[in-house]
Amino acid sequence: MTTEAIRVEDFYEPAVFRRIKDLADTKETPFVVIDTETVGRHYDQLVGQFPFARIHYAVKANPAEELITLLRDRGANFDIASIYELDKVMNLGVAAERCIFGNTIKKARDIRAFYERGVRMFATDSEADLRNIAKAAPGSRVYVRILTEGTHTADWPLSRKFGCQTDMALDLMILARDLGLEPYGVSFHVGSQQRDIGAWDAAIGKVKIMFERLREEVGIELKMINLGGGFPANYIAKTNDLETYASEIIRFLKEDFGEELPEIILEPGRSLIANAGVLVSEVVLISRKSRTALQRWVFTDVGKFSGLIETLDEAIKYPIYTEKKGEVEEVVIAGPTCDSADIMYENYKYGLPLNLAIGDRLYWFSTGAYTTSYSAVEFNGFPPLKSYYI
Ligand SMILES: Cc1ncc(COP(=O)(O)O)c(C=O)c1O
Numbered sequence: 001m002t003t004e005a006i007r008v009e010d011f012y013e014p015a016v017f018r019r020i021k022d023l024a025d026t027k028e029t030p031f032v033v034i035d036t037e038t039v040g041r042h043y044d045q046l047v048g049q050f051p052f053a054r055i056h057y058a059v060k061a062n063p064a065e066e067l068i069t070l071l072r073d074r075g076a077n078f079d080i081a082s083i084y085e086l087d088k089v090m091n092l093g094v095a096a097e098r099c100i101f102g103n104t105i106k107k108a109r110d111i112r113a114f115y116e117r118g119v120r121m122f123a124t125d126s127e128a129d130l131r132n133i134a135k136a137a138p139g140s141r142v143y144v145r146i147l148t149e150g151t152h153t154a155d156w157p158l159s160r161k162f163g164c165q166t167d168m169a170l171d172l173m174i175l176a177r178d179l180g181l182e183p184y185g186v187s188f189h190v191g192s193q194q195r196d197i198g199a200w201d202a203a204i205g206k207v208k209i210m211f212e213r214l215r216e217e218v219g220i221e222l223k224m225i226n227l228g229g230g231f232p233a234n235y236i237a238k239t240n241d242l243e244t245y246a247s248e249i250i251r252f253l254k255e256d257f258g259e260e261l262p263e264i265i266l267e268p269g270r271s272l273i274a275n276a277g278v279l280v281s282e283v284v285l286i287s288r289k290s291r292t293a294l295q296r297w298v299f300t301d302v303g304k305f306s307g308l309i310e311t312l313d314e315a316i317k318y319p320i321y322t323e324k325k326g327e328v329e330e331v332v333i334a335g336p337t338c339d340s341a342d343i344m345y346e347n348y349k350y351g352l353p354l355n356l357a358i359g360d361r362l363y364w365f366s367t368g369a370y371t372t373s374y375s376a377v378e379f380n381g382f383p384p385l386k387s388y389y390i
Contacts, residue, residue: 006319011234011275011365019390020278029282029361030302031386034062034368036070038276043074046231046268049246053264056100058229059085061269061369062277066389068092071272079267080119083110090117102187102267104129104145104162111136123187123226125164130172134179141184142176143226144169146206150199154191154230155315156270156370163188166206173210174218185224185262186210192270193316194230195239201252203227208256225253226265233274233366236317242271270369277368279307279318279385283360284336296331298352300362303335303342307371307385308364311344319365324353337380 008017020033046055056079057071063085068078072094079102080086086099096118101111104125111122115137122137124130125145133142147163164172173183186207190199207225214220227249232239253261281302288296302308310316320333328351335342375385 006236006321006365008321011319012278017278023388023390024278024280024361024363027280027386027388029280030300030306031388032277032279032307032367032371033388033390034064034067034273034277035390036066036276037390039067039273039368040070040074042272042276043071043076045242046266046272049242050250050264050266052261053227053266056102056265056267057272058102058267058269059089060373062273062371063088063373064387064389065092067273068094080114082106083113086114086117086119096120100265106132108132108136115140121184124172124176125162125169127172127175130176130181131179134176134181138180139182141182142173143185143187143224144172144176144183145187145189145226146203146210148188148190148199148203148206150190150194150196150202150230153194153196153199155193155195155235155317156310157191158189166210170210170213173214173220173222177218177220183214183220183222185222185226185265187226187228187265189228189267190230192230193232193235193239195232195237197240197245197248199230200227200249204249204252204256211257211262222262224263224265225261226267229267229269229271231266231268231271233270233369234319235274235366236319273369274366275368277366277371277387279364279367279371281362281364283356283358283362286356286358294330296329296352297334298331298356299334299336301336302364302385303337304344305335305337305339305342305376305379306382307367307375308335308344309374310370314345314348316370317345317348318367320350320352321363321365322352322356322360324356324360326353326355328352329354337382339380 056077058079077098081103100121145163151157176183188203281300285299
């Protein structure tokens with residue numbers, strides 16, 4: 001069982017939590033508060049750990065203007081998933097050269113729109129997509145996304161849907177050249193919230209083989225490795241710290257590529273934003289399912305459809321904090337909609353204090369990323385999750 005052990009200071013600096021709480025106390029639930037200074041600090045830390053890398057913020061993690069402009073001003077680049085994200089980012093004054101189209105699944109007309117706006121770097125993992133890029137974005141740089149291991153050690157795996165086997169990736173880079181594109185590099189994503197740093201080692205090993213084979217067999221010199229996201233945020237289960245991730249990943253890179261590294265791109269989302277946020281919800285109802293049931297059901301005014309979709313299969317286990325203290329008891333935690341899928345935690349046993357009451361607030365820690373943008377627009381009439389930026 002958890003939560004009796006959730007302590008604010010394990011997740012937030014006291015001053016940061018105080019700022020968040022002061023704002024939260026003036027608002028009606030549910031909502032997320034994001035401390036932008038924390039985002040800036042995380043960005044600076046990442047730059048400090050990987051001074052040679054180009055950092056492209058994965059906008060999908062949280063597309064708030066407040067965050068895009070903050071990262072824009074700090075010199076970040078952007079990993080873009082759709083034409084809508086591109087328009088948003090460019091309307092905020094980001095130049096096209098700072099954007100890459102990182103989604104391998106895209107319409108030809110959207111590729112064209114990216115090209116017309118000035119984007120010249122595209123991800124791909126299939127022949128059909130590559131041919132679309134060659135037509136709609138002639139002469140552009142392309143990087144190929146490869147499949148990686150690590151599905152079982154990432155809290156939110158991404159590997160199966162995207163990427164292709166390295167043999168196919170080699171063919172695609174050769175085809176890219178033949179189609180007049182610039183075969184530029186290789187990307188992978190080892191899975192979001194990847195707990196096993198070794199996942200990067202295996203992936204970088206594959207990339208090295210690709211670099212060598214393309215150079216030796218067909219004279220193509222790749223120039224870039226995109227290491228994706230997957231860097232950790234702070235949830236219930238602890239991870240290594242960013243410093244350890246960085247030193248290990250740099251060691252893997254140097255082992256395979258020596259001191260003269262190719263261009264390195266990182267695409268962080270979760271690790272920059274998650275721990276800057278606190279989602280605040282209110283207990284709507286507490287009930288038991290029988291006279292003798294040992295478990296209470298705690299229903300809150302936020303659920304799977306209002307920002308907590310990453311609780312699917314209980315994948316992401318957010319630390320849940322309450323100001324009530326005392327003896328705790330096992331609970332099932334569920335959302336407010338009339339959908340029985342709207343249960344966040346049932347198998348993993350959260351504990352909440354016995355004196356928790358209807359109307360009390362729950363503070364969901366590390367909810368800055370992948371919450372607001374996932375929230376449904378009107379399911380059961382509930383409005384999208386609100387967010388406030390300090
Ligand atoms: C292509 C790509 N890059 C980067 C990210 C961000 O990953 P993370 O949030 O693990 O940092 C994602 C997440 O879905 C992605 O799809």
